[in-house]
Amino acid sequence: VKRVAVLTSGGDAPGMNAAIRAVVRTATFESLEVVGVRRGFSGLHRGELNLLGPRDVANTIQRGGTILLTARSSTWRTPEGRASGAKYLREWGVDGLIVIGGDGSFHGAHYLQQEHGIPVIGVPGTIDNDLYGTDHTIGYFTAVETALDAVDKLRDTGASHERVFVIEVMGRHAGHIALDVAVAGGAEEVFIPEDDKPVTDAVEIVKESLAKGKRGSIIIVAEGYPGGAQGVADAIQAGTGMETRVSILGHIQRGGSPVSSDRILASRLGEAAVYALMDGRSDVMVGRDSGGICYTPLHETWERRKDVSRDLYRCAKTLSV
Numbered sequence: 036v037k038r039v040a041v042l043t044s045g046g047d048a049p050g051m052n053a054a055i056r057a058v059v060r061t062a063t064f065e066s067l068e069v070v071g072v073r074r075g076f077s078g079l080h081r082g083e084l085n086l087l088g089p090r091d092v093a094n095t096i097q098r099g100g101t102i103l104l105t106a107r108s109s110t111w112r113t114p115e116g117r118a119s120g121a122k123y124l125r126e127w128g129v130d131g132l133i134v135i136g137g138d139g140s141f142h143g144a145h146y147l148q149q150e151h152g153i154p155v156i157g158v159p160g161t162i163d164n165d166l167y168g169t170d171h172t173i174g175y176f177t178a179v180e181t182a183l184d185a186v187d188k189l190r191d192t193g194a195s196h197e198r199v200f201v202i203e204v205m206g207r208h209a210g211h212i213a214l215d216v217a218v219a220g221g222a223e224e225v226f227i228p229e230d231d232k233p234v235t236d237a238v239e240i241v242k243e244s245l246a247k248g249k250r251g252s253i254i255i256v257a258e259g260y261p262g263g264a265q266g267v268a269d270a271i272q273a274g275t276g277m278e279t280r281v282s283i284l285g286h287i288q289r290g291g292s293p294v295s296s297d298r299i300l301a302s303r304l305g306e307a308a309v310y311a312l313m314d315g316r317s318d319v320m321v322g323r324d325s326g327g328i329c330y331t332p333l334h335e336t337w338e339r340r341k342d343v344s345r346d347l348y349r350c351a352k353t354l355s356v
């Protein structure tokens with residue numbers, strides 16, 4: 036392996052820059068060259084490639100977003116789009132591609148490898164933490180902190196007005212962010228897609244809270260829960276008459292300077308991705324579990340579901356007494 040390429044794809048996540056930096060610096064340490072691809076797979080099939088040196092990634096470890104830019108590419112879903120990208124990688128003499136992103140990006144990488152034989156390594160970069168094969172994904176810790184900060188602020192105003200606040204957090208089809216934020220934010224209840232708790236449970240919970248002398252409540256809803264926060268709020272308003280407000284935190288959760296856990300995870304996984312290519316691995320995601328660095332076939336990262344922590348789910352319930 037003499038030259039590796041790196042791109043970021045799909046939704047950006049805090050810590051992606053730290054991962055790019057780790058790839059570039061590890062490659063330099065091992066006397067390899069790095070090609071940076073701009074705008075993810077969209078840029079790859081259009082040939083937006085440039086050499087990246089260790090000084091190009093200076094002063095980036097603390098920055099949110101991605102210096103390489105990112106996109107969700109529909110063209111990459113076509114065989115022609117992937118063939119065009121493969122042609123550019125060959126022209127640039129690239130021996131392997133490192134893809135920092137989530138499951139959509141890993142699909143794209145997997146098909147590139149299958150159809151064109153180009154070695155690919157996935158690095159889990161998404162706030163959703165929804166990839167099987169790693170305890171955490173890059174960006175997740177920061178997103179939880181950002182959402183938690185908003186919940187704390189909403190609690191101040193909610194408590195002052197004795198209102199119910201129903202707060203929707205991101206996570207796509209997964210409830211990891213919601214569950215962490217609910218426990219850390221001291222919420223009365225959390226609704227996640229991994230559990231089919233009916234929306235009417237929210238009415239009972241608020242009624243019970245009132246009976247226990249609680250005047251306001253914080254309820255966290257994952258965006259993937261059917262009906263979202265609005266559905267939960269409508270049920271509460273109709274069932275209890277309590278003044279209820281909805282706050283959808285949205286893309287604010289994707290921004291900001293990465294917290295230390297994301298920077299460290301990104302640094303380790305970026306390094307591991309380069310060594311994985313040097314060791315002849317391909318079509319796998321590098322992840323981290325209690326045993327250290329682990330490798331999971333890309334298709335398993337989206338085919339197998341990473342469940343939320345059932346212990347934590349129980350804990351959230353216990354503590355809302």
Ligand code: F6P
Pocket residue numbers: 046137161162163205206207258289
């Ligand atoms: O995958 C990250 C994520 O932020 C999800 O939590 C969310 O559902 C989605 O991306 C939003 O995507 P977009 O930025 O395209 O609106």
